[in-house]
Amino acid sequence: MIEKIVKKRSLLYRGTLFVSLLLSFILNYQKVSFGSEDKSTMQIPSPISPENTIEITSNMEFLSLGVRESILFALRNNLDIEISRLNLIASDYDITVEKAIYDPILLLTGSIQNSEVPINSELVGGFVGGIVFDPFIERGRTADAVIQSLIPTGATIALEYNIFRDFVDPNRFRFLNPSFTNFIEARITQPLLRGAGLFYNRSLIFIAQNNKKISLAQFKTTVMDVSNFVQEAYWNFIGALEDLKVAKKSLERAEDLLRKNKIQVEAGTLAPIEIIDAEAGVASRVEAVISAKNFIKDSEDELKRIMNLENNEIISDATIIPVDAPVFEPKAVEMKDAIKTAMRRRSELEEFQLRVENAGIQTRRRRNELYPQLDFTGGIRYTGLGGTASEANDSTFSEDFQGEFFELTLSFPLGNRSARALYKRSKLERRQAQMDVQRQELDIVVEVRNSVRAVMTNIERVRATRKARELAEERLAAEEKKFEVGRTTSLEVLRAQEDLATAEGNEIRAIVDYKISVGNLERAKGTILDAYDIKIDAESA
Numbered sequence: 127m128i129e130k131i132v133k134k135r136s137l138l139y140r141g142t143l144f145v146s147l148l149l150s151f152i153l154n155y156q157k158v159s160f161g162s163e164d165k166s167t168m169q170i171p172s173p174i175s176p177e178n179t180i181e182i183t184s185n186m187e188f189l190s191l192g193v194r195e196s197i198l199f200a201l202r203n204n205l206d207i208e209i210s211r212l213n214l215i216a217s218d219y220d221i222t223v224e225k226a227i228y229d230p231i232l233l234l235t236g237s238i239q240n241s242e243v244p245i246n247s248e249l250v251g252g253f254v255g256g257i258v259f260d261p262f263i264e265r266g267r268t269a270d271a272v273i274q275s276l277i278p279t280g281a282t283i284a285l286e287y288n289i290f291r292d293f294v295d296p297n298r299f300r301f302l303n304p305s306f307t308n309f310i311e312a313r314i315t316q317p318l319l320r321g322a323g324l325f326y327n328r329s330l331i332f333i334a335q336n337n338k339k340i341s342l343a344q345f346k347t348t349v350m351d352v353s354n355f356v357q358e359a360y361w362n363f364i365g366a367l368e369d370l371k372v373a374k375k376s377l378e379r380a381e382d383l384l385r386k387n388k389i390q391v392e393a394g395t396l397a398p399i400e401i402i403d404a405e406a407g408v409a410s411r412v413e414a415v416i417s418a419k420n421f422i423k424d425s426e427d428e429l430k431r432i433m434n435l436e437n438n439e440i441i442s443d444a445t446i447i448p449v450d451a452p453v454f455e456p457k458a459v460e461m462k463d464a465i466k467t468a469m470r471r472r473s474e475l476e477e478f479q480l481r482v483e484n485a486g487i488q489t490r491r492r493r494n495e496l497y498p499q500l501d502f503t504g505g506i507r508y509t510g511l512g513g514t515a516s517e518a519n520d521s522t523f524s525e526d527f528q529g530e531f532f533e534l535t536l537s538f539p540l541g542n543r544s545a546r547a548l549y550k551r552s553k554l555e556r557r558q559a560q561m562d563v564q565r566q567e568l569d570i571v572v573e574v575r576n577s578v579r580a581v582m583t584n585i586e587r588v589r590a591t592r593k594a595r596e597l598a599e600e601r602l603a604a605e606e607k608k609f610e611v612g613r614t615t616s617l618e619v620l621r622a623q624e625d626l627a628t629a630e631g632n633e634i635r636a637i638v639d640y641k642i643s644v645g646n647l648e649r650a651k652g653t654i655l656d657a658y659d660i661k662i663d664a665e666s667a
Contacts (some may be wrong), residue, residue, distance in 0.1 A: 157470040189444040196433060197356045199351060201660070209339075210348040217338035224334045230275040239266040259292075267291040280327045281316040298391045305511060306518035313505030313531075314352060319497035324505040328489045336480045343480065344472035351660055353430065353654050357645040364452050365638035366425040369631055370418040376627035377411035378600075383619055384408050400616040407620040414627075452637045456585045457644075459578050464651055468574045471652030474569060478563045486554035492549040498538030506530050570650070577647040584640035591636045595629040602626045 151408040173192055191199070238585065245262040266289070274284035288311075293304035321327070384404035390396035426446055435444075469475065507529045510521030539545075602622040648654040655662065 131439040138551065159452070160279045166473065174319045187444055188447050190447045190449050190450070191360075192450045193357055193360050194660070196360050197353045197660060198657055199435075200352050200433040201355045201662075204352050204432065205434060206348050208343045209350055214338070214341045214345050217334070217341040220333065221334040221338060224331045227530070228276055228278070233270075233272040233274070235268070235270040235272075237266075237268045239264075239268075240501075241265070244514065259386060259501065262567050263529070265293045276327070278324050278327045278383065279316065279614045280321045281314050283314045284312070286311045290519065291515075302511070302513045305513065306515050307509070307511050308515075308518040309507055309509040310522055311505055311507040313503060315501055315503045318500040318502055320495055320499045323489055323494070326494045327492055329487050332487050333484050336484050340477050340480050343473040343477040346598065346662070347477070350625065350649055350652065350654050353658065353660070354645055354649040356429070357654075357658075358642050359425070359432050360450075361641045361645075362636045363422070363425040363429050363446070364448055364641075365635060366418065366422040367448070368634040368638070370415065372627055372630045372634065373414040373418040375630070377408065377622060378409045378413055379623045379626075380404065380407040380620065383616060387616055403616040403620060407616075407623070427629055429582065440492070452634065452641055454637050455586050456588070456640075459577050459581050459647065461575065464574050465571055465576055468570050471565065471568055473652065475563070475566055480558070481562055482556065482559040485552065485559040489549070489556050491513075492545070492552040492599040495545045496542065496549055498536060501535045503533040504531065574647075574650045576644065576649040579641040581640070581647050584636060584643050587636040588633065588640055590631065591633040595626070595633045598622070598626040598629040 163371045218511050241264045242261040267622070268288070270286065272284055272286040274282055288309050290307045291304055292307065294300065299304040356454070363531075382406070383400070387396060387400045388406045390640055393397055400646075429446060509527040509529065510518045510524065511527075512518035512521050531611055602625075605619045605622040606612055609616065609619050645654060645657070648657040
């Protein structure tokens with residue numbers, strides 16, 4: 127007798143311990159598996175690191191900016207940057223959505239059943255001597271509570287508590303009326319083939335995490351693109367300002383020639399026709415100055431648009447004063463080194479490689495879905511009975527009524543065409559993703575090669591246009607000396623002045639193009655932010 131009691135108590139202890147551990151596991155699994163839960167408010171830092179400071183001089187009418195300051199200002203205000211940052215935030219929520227499938231679920235059910243039926247049995251009711259007894263009445267009340275959760279192995283674990291109150295009339299063979307029947311049950315259903323395993327059940331989380339990395343790579347790409355757009359717009363604005371200087375200088379030469387011609391005509395040493403030629407030259411230079419001023423405004427508006435200054439009422443009308451000069455400082459560029467750097471630093475390539483990884487994850491997931499469904503279910507149940515709810519609960523947790531159950535279920539679709547088609551499609555998509563990487567690598571190589579050649583070409587252009595400008599200066603000086611001694615005409619001097627202005631403009635444009643091509647090369651290598659000593663905090667998002 128003592129051994130029997132000890133055995134029952136041991137079973138009760140093991141069963142109760144199992145139920146407690148199961149409940150604790152369900153409620154706390156998230157913290158064990160995935161760390162602390164995501165905050166309700168996701169925060170993505172500004173793309174500009176705190177150490178990046180912007181020193182901008184502005185008196186409301188003029189805004190002094192260098193290339194680096196212009197880029198920093200754009201990164202803080204550009205709409206494309208903000209849109210990319212919002213996509214990055216959204217990817218965080220996608221990860222939370224995929225992790226949420228492991229959140230516990232609480233199911234509460236209550237039901238009432240009332241039944242009045244005639245019973246054709248003398249043991250219960252029925253007919254006696256042709257007289258119909260009162261109907262057989264049964265009233266049931268059920269309350270059920272289940273807490274369950276999915277775990278990364280694919281198993282569903284659950285803890286259920288059920289209480290059932292039953293009343294019958296007439297009641298000839300029942301000991302208790304009404305009676306309360308309770309049970310508490312812990313169970314687990316584990317897939318063994320389809321849907322089984324850590325990888326399959328966490329694969330969507332892996333894909334969501336990679337999608338966040340893809341969004342981060344796209345964010346970096348947008349930052350570098352905006353930076354490159356800013357440096358191009360900045361140097362084009364510089365070029366427009368330099369073109370105006372050239373136009374004004376050419377106008378000054380023409381006006382100086384007109385002034386000298388008027389003096390000589392009044393002195394009778396020069397024909398009046400020379401004044402007309404000089405005036406025509408001045409008029410054409412004035413038109414060039416007007417066009418140069420208009421081009422400056424267009425270039426300035428483009429720079430403001432990229433920096434998003436137009437929406438800033440305080441400084442949208444301010445005149446930008448560039449502080450960086452177009453200094454020509456040629457540097458050697460190694461093609462092979464540039465290509466290697468690009469392959470290592472280009473965020474677009476990282477994005478496509480992550481897409482390949484996602485396609486591989488999806489292929490492995492689809493392969494698992496080719497398997498038949500084989501599920502194992504097992505659990506433990508404690509049952510109790512009593513005339514009151516309290517007595518039923520006491521009986522449930524007594525030493526007497528414990529049961530275990532185990533079950534295997536096998537199912538598979540005949541043909542399984544859908545799963546096989548999805549698997550084959552996922553393999554094709556993975557191959558396409560791999561080809562996209564190869565194509566992107568080729569595009570990067572071509573872009574870097576073109577950028578390197580553009581830099582080298584512009585170096586030669588600067589040197590050639592500088593030589594042409596020096597020769598044009600010498601020719602103008604010669605023509606002016608000849609004009610002073612009457613060996614040439616004003617028209618030839620004006621042509622020499624025009625040639626010099628063209629040569630000066632060509633030199634400035636070559637230097638500006640060189641500056642832009644250097645920035646384009648840094649963008650092609652993925653190092654444009656390093657070139658301007660700009661750091662972003664996107665990695666910590």
